[in-house]
Amino acid sequence: MFDLKAYLDSKKRLIDKALEQKIIPEKKSGRLDHAMAYSLMAGGKRIRPILCMAAAEAVSGTDANAGILECSCALEMIHTYSLIHDDLPAMDNDRLRRGKPTCHIAFDESTAILAGDALLTLAFEILASAGATNTEYARRWLKIIHSISRAVGYKGMIEGQMRDILFEGRTISLDQLKHMHALKTGALIRTSVYAGAVLANASVEKIEKLDIYARNIGLAFQITDDILNIEGDPEIMGKATGTDQMYDKATYPALLGLAASGEYLAELIKNALLALETFGRPADPLRALAEYIVKRKK
């Protein structure tokens, strides 16, 4: 039996340690670095970097994939920047995240905007730096930088957040909802899996299968988030629940009902696992992650 908890714990430790070393706030002024480190080390689950690592393992059969830790750190920084900006008063206006005051509450609005900008920029610096130390794989890293920047850009994650804001209080179709989530949360999850696969030098065929996996779990991740916003425990989640309904947000439970949302979830996970059929044992972490994504409590 694959022990997911031990796997998650050991990967999280690795990533947390690497992230901590990337930004060492200066003792003196250092307001900017303090804000960056504050949000980055606020206890995230590190799902995206772990997906990247697990995808590389599924392809190469080993966890010793060169550059995988740099790439993972960059992905988590981009995720954190998106949370900092999404939480801003002009956006979702959230005061609590992972049980701690959000960045603009702990510091202030201008510092939070800049800390987000800085984490996004640092992600690309880390990727370029990892690539520059390895002549042989320069093109591979450019592919990864290209994929990530597209995924989180104005035709990806940022457009998803824009739509999320524009949709507030409006009646939208299930297709519009799906497309919005494919952009807002799906794109970063897909590129995380893709980046891991490329670092492990995956074949085109394997990359395609992993992408089917990623698309399915990406959507499943969002639906689970929506359900947790209704049924979750605010204590465990470290943030308020019931907010989607309060702000009249379009969600899967709101559009499909809770029961049908649950069935849809099961179908997505089935499709994700099916895509991994030919991968053998090295894909066990990815399989367990798919199940974890819907069973998590926060």
Next chain:
Amino acid sequence: MFDLKAYLDSKKRLIDKALEQKIIPEKKSGRLDHAMAYSLMAGGKRIRPILCMAAAEAVSGTDANAGILECSCALEMIHTYSLIHDDLPAMDNDRLRRGKPTCHIAFDESTAILAGDALLTLAFEILASAGATNTEYARRWLKIIHSISRAVGYKGMIEGQMRDILFEGRTISLDQLKHMHALKTGALIRTSVYAGAVLANASVEKIEKLDIYARNIGLAFQITDDILNIEGDPEIMGKATGTDQMYDKATYPALLGLAASGEYLAELIKNALLALETFGRPADPLRALAEYIVKRKK
């Protein structure tokens, strides 16, 4: 005699056309792309991309440097993103820029934050994409991405903006002011010149000389900005003047006086030109740009 006006006009046309083709707002929703295009095409002088092109010319002796237009577009996008975020209510709270409403006034605050994020991200996508089409030069592009991301990150431009905010209303030393500007405006100007030089495959020695040029004109650019904020014509500049004094901002004229600031400017330009001594005629555009930077009216 080198005709700077014709040179600037032709380069600006080239860059404007290329920028326009990078973001084609969709007719339907497209709020995000509209905001990005609005700020990007709001009539900037395109100084940074032109410096990048002129640096490449100074090295190679030709204006046909592969990838130079992509790189120039990326630099201008990063500059525009920094302006959009700096203008936000939580930052400098500026309502007018280049004679037009700033992004958050023309759209709204959340759209402006996202449009800035998106322009920064698109810059890296363009750089990675330019590099990926050219196997031979993959490492060169990684070096450029690395240099740019460092320059505009939390130890560069963003830290400069953070300090600018923190310094407001405080008494600071000339050294603190210089360092703040080296970060806030100097770093992007230096990396623009560096990127052009790298694309033209400059020797280490030439890169060093161009960097001395860039550091001097970067500082000169800022001092001229400070002087224009006092003596400039708001009509020509398309933005309010006198604001530095109003917000009690530390500036060169405030710390040194207007006369000494002018002398310092002349010294910086002299140093910049001296660094180009061995470059011959191909560096004429860079020389003319140095003089233009202090003589401009906006």
